[in-house]
Amino acid sequence: xxxxxxxxxxxxxxxxxxxxxxxxxxxxxxxxxxxxxxxxxxxxxxxxxxxxxxxxxxxxxxxxxxxxxxxxxxxxxxxxxxxxxxxxxxxxxxxxxxxxxxxxxxxxxxxxxxxxxxxxxxxxxxxxxxxxxxxxxxxxxxxxxxxxxxxxxxxxxxxxxxxxxxxxxxxxxxxxxxxxxxxxxxxxxxxxxxxxxxxxxxxxxxxxxxxxxxxxxxxxxxxxxxxxxxxxxxxxxxxxxxxxxxxxxxxxxxxxxxxxxxxxxxxxxxxxxxxxxxxxxx
Amino acid sequence: xxxxxxxxxxxxxxxxxxxxxxxxxxxxxxxxxxxxxxxxxxxxxxxxxxxxxxxxxxxxxxxxxxxxxxxxxxxxxxxxxxxxxxxxxxxxxxxxxxxxxxxxxxxxxxxxxxxxxxxxxxxxxxxxxxxxxxxxxxxxxxxxxxxxxxxxxxxxxxxxxxxxxxxxxxxxxxxxxxxxxxxxxxxxxxxxxxxxxxxxxxxxxxxxxxxxxxxxxxxxxxxxxxxxxxxxxxxxxxxxxxxxxxxxxxxxxxxxxxxxxxxxxxxxxxxxxxxxxxxx
Numbered sequence: 001x002x003x004x005x006x007x008x009x010x011x012x013x014x015x016x017x018x019x020x021x022x023x024x025x026x027x028x029x030x031x032x033x034x035x036x037x038x039x040x041x042x043x044x045x046x047x048x049x050x051x052x053x054x055x056x057x058x059x060x061x062x063x064x065x066x067x068x069x070x071x072x073x074x075x076x077x078x079x080x081x082x083x084x085x086x087x088x089x090x091x092x093x094x095x096x097x098x099x100x101x102x103x104x105x106x107x108x109x110x111x112x113x114x115x116x117x118x119x120x121x122x123x124x125x126x127x128x129x130x131x132x133x134x135x136x137x138x139x140x141x142x143x144x145x146x147x148x149x150x151x152x153x154x155x156x157x158x159x160x161x162x163x164x165x166x167x168x169x170x171x172x173x174x175x176x177x178x179x180x181x182x183x184x185x186x187x188x189x190x191x192x193x194x195x196x197x198x199x200x201x202x203x204x205x206x207x208x209x210x211x212x213x214x215x216x217x218x219x220x221x222x223x224x225x226x227x228x229x230x231x232x233x234x235x236x237x238x239x240x241x242x243x244x245x246x247x248x249x250x251x252x253x254x255x256x257x258x259x260x261x262x263x264x265x266x267x268x269x270x271x272x273x274x275x276x277x278x279x280x281x282x
Numbered sequence: 283x284x285x286x287x288x289x290x291x292x293x294x295x296x297x298x299x300x301x302x303x304x305x306x307x308x309x310x311x312x313x314x315x316x317x318x319x320x321x322x323x324x325x326x327x328x329x330x331x332x333x334x335x336x337x338x339x340x341x342x343x344x345x346x347x348x349x350x351x352x353x354x355x356x357x358x359x360x361x362x363x364x365x366x367x368x369x370x371x372x373x374x375x376x377x378x379x380x381x382x383x384x385x386x387x388x389x390x391x392x393x394x395x396x397x398x399x400x401x402x403x404x405x406x407x408x409x410x411x412x413x414x415x416x417x418x419x420x421x422x423x424x425x426x427x428x429x430x431x432x433x434x435x436x437x438x439x440x441x442x443x444x445x446x447x448x449x450x451x452x453x454x455x456x457x458x459x460x461x462x463x464x465x466x467x468x469x470x471x472x473x474x475x476x477x478x479x480x481x482x483x484x485x486x487x488x489x490x491x492x493x494x495x496x497x498x499x500x501x502x503x504x505x506x507x508x509x510x511x512x513x514x515x516x517x518x519x520x521x522x523x524x525x526x527x528x529x530x531x532x533x534x535x536x537x538x539x540x541x542x543x544x545x546x547x548x549x550x551x552x553x554x555x556x557x558x559x560x561x562x
Contacts, residue, residue: 102434110432116425130433
């Protein structure tokens with residue numbers, strides 16, 4: 001059945017999952033219910049309900065200032081919600097203390113919009129940072145793990161990359177080094193914050209391939225924040241749209257493209273992905 | 283009935299006037315208390331994280347090098363000329379009474395208790411404090427501080443605590459360096475340009491200055507070290523915005539650091555003179 005404006009689409013958020021979201025679920029790795037966050041008088045998240053599918057590439061789309069990055073920061077516990085709950089593998093993370101939150105964050109890796117590499121450190125030091133901070137591993141093992149990642153992310157061929165500082169790397173190289181740093185501790189969930197922002201079309205395509213390949217190669221659950229529609233529909237397994245502090249549509253790319261949700265239609269059509277009127281239901 | 287409104291108007295006008303006055307002072311009061319409160323909270327956090335694992339000795343040493351070695355050239359330069367200028371002024375004043383021989387004591391005391399700790403703190407505010415605010419501010423806007431949190435590294439423990447501890451340790455050391463080079467400047471000026479007797483210079487200096495003068499100066503310097511680095515870290519760490527705000531935060535760090543040094547100096551020297559009165 002094709003979703004329509006009068007009939008709630010199969011992917012509508014309200015009847016999402018009838019079962020208890022606090023129980024560990026093989027399909028959904030992260031579950032969010034009623035998430036609210038305000039900064040002063042500005043209510044950014046007004047009750048977000050969202051499920052993140054295990055092992056898939058989940059993309060959250062939305063316009064600027066809709067709270068996508070705020071939502072992502074909640075997933076890792078970098079921000080605490082005013083109301084609502086978040087479960088990661090059935091564990092309620094909202095009530096966790098600093099120590100437990102620190103342990104939980106080991107499940108996550110985050111790739112920042114502009115890589116957020118430590119500019120006083122070399123590539124080798126940047127990628128090794130999580131390992132050096134968390135464990136007392138032999139230096140040889142750390143170096144070997146960094147080199148292995150550099151090889152797998154097609155960075156090993158760059159002459160002298162290990163000793164280069166972030167300022168000496170190109171935008172694409174910085175993104176991949178940022179990805180390597182996020183992957184070094186073998187996370188289960190990878191968060192990408194607008195990974196294609198500021199990149200040219202070719203670099204964007206390369207980053208898309210990198211995200212796709214990383215998901216396949218490392219078997220991670222990917223959560224990508226994006227407003228790049230072309231990129232989204234190239235790599236997504238699931239797409240959710242955040243608008244006015246709520247998830248208004250969620251589902252597979254085909255389901256989302258077929259949705260008649262007016263805000264989504266406007267977003268899709270403005271991006272030039274489909275012509276106005278096309279792709280809508282009956 | 284005609285008098286009723288005027289009876290009610292008088293108190294209501296007074297109330298309005300008071301409300302207006304309270305409204306006018308509310309915002310600056312909130313800002314002032316908020317400012318001190320936020321600084322105190324950050325200092326408390328930095329101290330709390332000092333005693334929690336892991337201990338990153340390398341970062342502490344790097345910061346000590348940044349504050350100490352990085353500020354050494356400017357402190358040597360300013361210290362030398364401050365000592366020489368202090369001697370120049372002291373000789374000019376003392377010559378009125380024909381007591382130029384006291385120049386060693388005058389400069390020694392001024393340097394130990396006032397000039398060395400205050401000037402060192404101002405120099406470190408300008409060099410290391412501004413550097414700290416800029417570095418942390420840049421790290422904030424490029425999300426490097428958020429990145430630390432994603433690796434379960436507490437940013438206050440990693441960035442703020444080492445800077446405050448390093449400045450707290452290095453400030454008294456650099457103050458001693460300032461004292462030594464300042465005295466050297468005063469010695470050169472007095473002995474070689476003003477023909478003051480070397481024996482009298484040294485005798486007056488050793489008689490009138492005590493180790494407690496250097497303890498007072500060193501203690502003040504340590505307190506200044508905390509205030510200067512706290513102001514710098516606070517401005518950088520809590521920065522919001524872009525490159526322009528980094529510049530503004532750096533300026534605020536230098537201004538608030540310098541003002542805090544001079545204000546603290548007044549209260550500290552008062553306190554120390556109650557505890558240890560001047561030799562008479």
